[in-house]
Amino acid sequence: MSRFRPDLSDEPSVRLDGVSLTYDRTGEVLSEIDLVLRQGSFTFLTGPSGAGKSSLLKLLYLAHAPTRGNIRLFGRQTFELKRKQLAAIRRRIGVVFQEFRLLDHLTAFENVALPLRVAGQKQDAYSNEVIDLLRWVGLGERVDAPIPSLSGGEQQRVAIARALINKPDLLIADEPTGNVDPEMARKILRLFAELNKRVGTTILIATHDLELLREFESPVLRLSNGLLVRDVEYGADA
Amino acid sequence: MSRRETPLLPTTDAREAALFFVIGALCFLAALAALTTRGTYKAAEAWGAQIEGDITVVMRDTDRRTAEDAAERVGNLATVFEARILSREEVEALLEPSLGPGGMPDGLPVPMLMVVQADPSVGDPSPDIERILGEVGIDGDVAGNAGYADNVRGALGVLRLVALSIVALLSATAIAVIAFATHAALLARRDIVDVLHLSGAEDRYIAGLFERRFWVLALQAGLGGAVAALMITALIVFTGGGSNSVEIQLLPRLSLDFWDIVILLVTPIAAGLAARIAARLTVLASLKDTL
Numbered sequence: 001m002s003r004f005r006p007d008l009s010d011e012p013s014v015r016l017d018g019v020s021l022t023y024d025r026t027g028e029v030l031s032e033i034d035l036v037l038r039q040g041s042f043t044f045l046t047g048p049s050g051a052g053k054s055s056l057l058k059l060l061y062l063a064h065a066p067t068r069g070n071i072r073l074f075g076r077q078t079f080e081l082k083r084k085q086l087a088a089i090r091r092r093i094g095v096v097f098q099e100f101r102l103l104d105h106l107t108a109f110e111n112v113a114l115p116l117r118v119a120g121q122k123q124d125a126y127s128n129e130v131i132d133l134l135r136w137v138g139l140g141e142r143v144d145a146p147i148p149s150l151s152g153g154e155q156q157r158v159a160i161a162r163a164l165i166n167k168p169d170l171l172i173a174d175e176p177t178g179n180v181d182p183e184m185a186r187k188i189l190r191l192f193a194e195l196n197k198r199v200g201t202t203i204l205i206a207t208h209d210l211e212l213l214r215e216f217e218s219p220v221l222r223l224s225n226g227l228l229v230r231d232v233e234y235g236a237d238a
Numbered sequence: 239m240s241r242r243e244t245p246l247l248p249t250t251d252a253r254e255a256a257l258f259f260v261i262g263a264l265c266f267l268a269a270l271a272a273l274t275t276r277g278t279y280k281a282a283e284a285w286g287a288q289i290e291g292d293i294t295v296v297m298r299d300t301d302r303r304t305a306e307d308a309a310e311r312v313g314n315l316a317t318v319f320e321a322r323i324l325s326r327e328e329v330e331a332l333l334e335p336s337l338g339p340g341g342m343p344d345g346l347p348v349p350m351l352m353v354v355q356a357d358p359s360v361g362d363p364s365p366d367i368e369r370i371l372g373e374v375g376i377d378g379d380v381a382g383n384a385g386y387a388d389n390v391r392g393a394l395g396v397l398r399l400v401a402l403s404i405v406a407l408l409s410a411t412a413i414a415v416i417a418f419a420t421h422a423a424l425l426a427r428r429d430i431v432d433v434l435h436l437s438g439a440e441d442r443y444i445a446g447l448f449e450r451r452f453w454v455l456a457l458q459a460g461l462g463g464a465v466a467a468l469m470i471t472a473l474i475v476f477t478g479g480g481s482n483s484v485e486i487q488l489l490p491r492l493s494l495d496f497w498d499i500v501i502l503l504v505t506p507i508a509a510g511l512a513a514r515i516a517a518r519l520t521v522l523a524s525l526k527d528t529l
Contacts, residue, residue, distance in 0.1 A: 061436060065529045078529065083441055086529060091438030101433050105248040109241060118439035123240050144241070166438070 011075035012036045013170050013202040014060060019069030021055050029055045031226045033069070039169075040200040042193065044213050047223035053206040054098065054174055056223065060204065061095045061172050062086055074169065091119055094168030096176040100159040104147045108139055108154075111147065112161040119166075126165070133161045136191070138184070152179040160188060164195065171195065173205045177212065185209070189216060247430065247451050257423045258459045261509050264412035265463025269505040271408045273471050273498055275401040280493070282394040290358035290387045291319075295367060297350040297378040305350040308374045317356050317363040324351045352378075358387075409508070416509055417516035420452050424520045431524055445521040449514045456513030460506025468494075468502050 014037035021030040029052045037043060047053055058064050059071060062078065071078045073089055081089065094115075102111045109130055110117075116126045134143050137157040139150075147155060156179045163171060171192065177185035189212060195201045207213065213220055222229045295312075297305050305323050312321040324332075329348050356363045364380045371378045383390070427448070434444045475494060 062529045063432075063436060083525075087438050087440040090436060095436060101429070101436075103246070103430060103433060106244050106246075107241075110244055114246075114433070115437045117243075117246075118434055118437050118443060123243065127240070162437075 011072070012038045013041070013074060014204075015070075015072040016059075017070045017072075019059065019066045019071060021052075021059060021064065022067040028067075029226050030059070030066075033228050035221070035228060037170075037202055037204060039202055040196065042196045042203045042216075042218045043205070044216070044218055044220045045204055045206040045223065046208065046210075046213065046220055051223040052226045053223055055226075057095075057172050057174050057204070057206055060170075061093050062090055091115060091166060092169045094163035094166055094171045096156075096160050096163045096171075096173035098174040098178065100155050102147045102155055102158055102162075107144045107146055108134060108150065108158045108161075109143045111158050112165050114162060115166045130161075130165060133165055134158075137161050137188075153181065153184065156180055157184070157188075160191075164191075167199065168201060171201050171203045173203070175207055176205060177207065177209060185212065186215070245451075246434065246447055247427070254423060254455060257419050258455060258462075260419050261416050261456050261459035261513065262463040262466075264415055265460040265505050265509050266466045267463075268405070268409050268412045269464045269467035269502055270470060271405045272501045272505070273467065275405040276498065276501065277493065278401040279398055282397055286387075286390055286394050287358060289383050289390050291356045293354040293356055293364065293367065293380060293382045295352035295354060295371070295378050295380050297352060297371070297376050300350055300376045300378075302350065304374055304376060305352065308370055308376055309352050311370045311374070312352065312354055312363075312367050315363050315366050317360045317366070318354055319357060320355045321352055324353060413508065413512040416456060416512045420456070420513045420516040421520045424448060424452070424517055425524070428524060431521060432528075435525060435528060441522060441525050444525065445518045448517040448521050452517040453510045453514040457506050457510035460509035463509075464502040464505045467505075471498070 014035065016033050016035040019030060019033040019035075020028060022028045033056065045053055045056065055064075059066055060073075062073075065079065074092065076085075076089070078086070078089070103114070106114070112134060113123070113126055113130045116130075117123075131140070131143055134140060137160060139145075139154060139157055139161070142150060142154060145154075147158070150158065156176070160173075160176060163173065173192070176192075177188055180188065189205075192203050192205065193216065196203050297308070302323065309321045309323050312318055326348060329351055332351075354363070354367065362382065364382050367380050371380075431444055431448075434447075435441075471494060
């Protein structure tokens with residue numbers, strides 16, 4: 001299946017201009033966000049609970065449309081795209097959800113393979129790749145395990161493998177190390193860093209883990225009460 | 239080695255068991271209503287034709303031989319299926335409700351009665367019968383049902399309309415409830431829709447999964463309901479449908495002919511289509527809420 005890839009090498013992966021998001025019940029959760037993530041950048045997003053981190057990520061992985069403002073992903077205005085084109089854009093984005101969002105009736109293998117399966121690929125074409133990725137995240141022995149039989153940490157690693165299987169151009173992770181031990185947390189972030197360096201994947205990670213922030217020395221965006229209090233444009237040299 | 243692929247939608251779900259039961263029960267009722275309506279049509283048609291075609295001729299001061307001669311000539315008319323003179327026993331049986339069993343006095347003069355079964359679609363044979371009576375010299379009265387046949391036709395028309403309205407209302411209700419129940423069952427699967435959507439599945443792909451799933455479910459449930467209706471109908475047909483008593487003749491005439499089988503086959507397909515369309519519209523509407 002051909003993928004939508006405009007030839008816009010200078011375009012940032014993500015560009016938000018004056019983006020606001022208002023929910024009916026809670027009111028405005030994001031206010032006038034301006035944000036640029038260059039291709040190949042590695043960025044942390046932090047802030048207190050309720051600051052709007054998850055809402056900002058939802059806008060980026062196209063779960064919601066902004067109430068105001070423009071979002072450009074891979075050089076395209078999202079509001080201009082047709083639904084089929086939006087689906088193609090989503091396949092370029094890997095997402096690690098805070099609550100995993102795995103399908104309980106499928107095995108670990110099938111959950112990881114889901115983005116390839118819905119894109120119409122045959123199992124023979126991706127089987128080895130899925131197993132290798134599961135081995136890498138330490139689940140080589142649990143390939144065919146049903147999701148409910150896995151621990152929280154194991155489920156998180158399945159969710160990470162699912163986000164990576166499509167070799168995404170943009171990886172968005174919401175608290176990806178929240179349910180794993182410190183060693184696995186470092187391993188996961190090292191994988192993200194390797195992906196960022198070798199393949200040039202743009203990575204945005206929302207986290208509370210200040211220790212990890214210090215360790216990885218990557219730019220940090222802070223959200224507070226729906227406002228982006230620090231927005232550094234970087235990535236050309238990342 | 240390839241792994242067996244688990245369907246993307248869970249195969250067992252308690253909510254779907256409830257939906258299965260609802261669809262099956264509604265299809266049973268709808269199929270039974272449709273079969274009963276058709277039976278009502280057939281009974282009304284047969285009853286109407288019989289009433290319109292029945293003619294009774296009362297003959298006074300005549301002997302049986304002359305009366306039978308007249309009956310033979312009436313029976314030869316093109317508009318008449320059959321004409322015959324009732325025996326004394328048959329006349330007594332007719333009078334029994336008024337006089338009681340054995341209540342007919344021996345010496346009571348009983349008029350000769352000729353019963354004529356005519357074909358009402360060809361025309362009214364009464365003038366011809368009166369002419370024949372005159373030719374053979376019988377003083378008699380021709381009592382057809384044409385006088386109140388219009389009233390009977392009107393009443394049967396209302397009966398048909400009521401039956402048709404009931405089946406239309408029940409079918410519409412069944413389709414609406416199936417659509418609503420499918421919608422409710424599908425909203426409970428919103429999590430799966432979201433995961434597939436965010437994994438890059440196109441709207442058509444996700445809708446297709448749910449459409450196929452609910453189409454098969456409703457088809458199976460509808461088939462179950464139709465089979466139950468078939469069994470009930472067969473039970474009625476084989477245990478009481480053959481009786482020719484007056485009471486049974488006034489009831490819907492259930493049968494199991496070609497068109498009844500068509501009704502039983504169409505019922506689950508209609509249920510399947512209703513569920514399928516409801517699934518498609520629900521998925522597409524829920525996806526419209528997302529970007």
